[in-house]
Amino acid sequence: VIFLRFINPAIVSPYESGIVEEEPTPRIKRGLTLMCKIMQNIANHLLFSKEQHMVPFNEFLKNNFEL
Secondary structure, eight states: OHIIIIIHHHHHOTTTTTSOSSOOOHHHHHHHHHHHHHHHHHHHTOOOOSOGGGGGGHHHHHHHSOO
8 A cells, every 4th residue: 555655656756746856758757657567566466467568577576576
């Protein structure tokens, strides 16, 4: 819940959160969004299945799930 409500929103929109002084470029915003999706899936112990472009990260997710 902490990732979903606090950490990920701050990472996805650092300008709006007051973390950075300049608006990130669309390419950087996209990278931050993808990073947050990966972090959220690790927190929820979920693998990617619906988003085929994210499936290659499943091995990384498995390696970072807590036992």
